[in-house]
Amino acid sequence: MLGVLALLGGCSMMGPFRAPETLRGNRVDDYRLKELVPGTSTQADATALIGSPTAKATFDPNTWLYISETTQIRIARTPGVDNQTVIALTFDDRGVLRDIKRVDQADALPVTVVARTTPSPGTSASFMQQLFGNIGRFNPIGPTSGGQGGNSTPGAAPGSL
Numbered sequence: 001m002l003g004v005l006a007l008l009g010g011c012s013m014m015g016p017f018r019a020p021e022t023l024r025g026n027r028v029d030d031y032r033l034k035e036l037v038p039g040t041s042t043q044a045d046a047t048a049l050i051g052s053p054t055a056k057a058t059f060d061p062n063t064w065l066y067i068s069e070t071t072q073i074r075i076a077r078t079p080g081v082d083n084q085t086v087i088a089l090t091f092d093d094r095g096v097l098r099d100i101k102r103v104d105q106a107d108a109l110p111v112t113v114v115a116r117t118t119p120s121p122g123t124s125a126s127f128m129q130q131l132f133g134n135i136g137r138f139n140p141i142g143p144t145s146g147g148q149g150g151n152s153t154p155g156a157a158p159g160s161l
Helices: 002-013 043-050 127-132
Strands: 021-025 063-073 079-091 097-104
Touching: 043 063, 043 097
Parallel strands: none
Antiparallel strands: 021 063, 063 079, 079 097
16 A cells, blocks of 8 residues: 555656646746847847846846746645746946846855844743733723713713703
């Protein structure tokens, strides 16, 4: 029985049982990218051939970024990245293409996440203090006017009809 389950688990990696790939971002086809020639192509040419950029560089609006990622659903419906690509087009101040650069997963650098936490002012409360800390701090439920209930006519004296 365990062997049959192991064989069925492997079917998800093959043919009709494989999860579909999902494209995210703006994928640039190689044949269109080859039509852009540094020194002669302009920003208008780039937009007409491959569309608007996904983003522009933070400190240089003359660098256009076309970012794409292909993902596929893996175990527990988490997306797994199959392919990432960034095409960077650099233009001069006149809008003429100067450089084309392709960056993919092989060029990625590892990033270390810092485990520190930002200190916050005040005291740290235990779970029980957080759970029961607000008991008795709220106003009782009732009319907010302070008068006898039922009188909602503006300008009327309390108790009059």
